[in-house]
Amino acid sequence: MRNVAQRFDTAAQSYDAHSAAQRHAAERLAERLVTLNLPPRPRVLEIGCGTGHLTAMLSQHLPGAAIFATDIAPRMVAACRARFDHLPQLHFAVMDGTRPAVGGPFDLICGNLVAQWFDDLPAAFSGLAALLASGGALLLSVPGSETFREWRAAHAGLGLTAGTRALPSQADCLAALPPGDNRIERELWRDAHRDGLSFLRALRAIGADTPAAGHRPLSAGQLRRVLAALGPRPALSYEFLYLCHRRS
């Protein structure tokens, strides 16, 4: 089975046309930058930059920053680099955020909708927080466990289990953050699709279609019944969790 990085790599070209939810979360995450009181020329590390929805916000809101944009998928990094090549304060690298191969300290480490792909959230968060300068901030958005609840309910009503990966709850995220000044804000957001199939196709088009470990694909008949249960023009929920950890 293809792994997470390969799926995102394959999706680098189709990502932008299907990532309204990711763009929305990047904008909401960036609104929190002004509350951080960063130094005038902050050193910034972005994890999971993708094609650059959050990178664009960072370069706009932090014009004096040196921004190091990274992603585990080489073609995502290439797409992001191509978009921002004209900006000398941006640097790019292929990097797994759970094994950051970069020297700190950073005033800001951020990532939009990437941490849900980390297998061990507490270990990953403390690895990143260790790269923060004193007073530095770790700012992340994470899709919470309420995300796609309609999709899971359509399966459950038929005695089936959805293949979408389990997502962390707000309490899971809070418990995973290292000690410090921690806060999480929550937003519910809905994304309408023409039908259930176009929801599945959009997940594939952005590369976010890695199933839960051990999930057995539905038969064609089971999938048809799930799509019928979901109904026409389904609005799928996203629970966006905005995490902020401040190193003292």
Ligand SMILES: C[S@@+](CC[C@H](N)C(=O)[O-])C[C@H]1O[C@@H](n2cnc3c(N)ncnc32)[C@H](O)[C@@H]1O
């Ligand atoms: C849903 S996309 C979000 C991309 C971008 N942040 C945005 O706002 O559109 C998730 C991104 O995280 C990357 N990713 C997944 N696991 C990662 C990891 N362990 N380290 C770094 N990047 C990772 C994927 O390659 C993908 O580009």
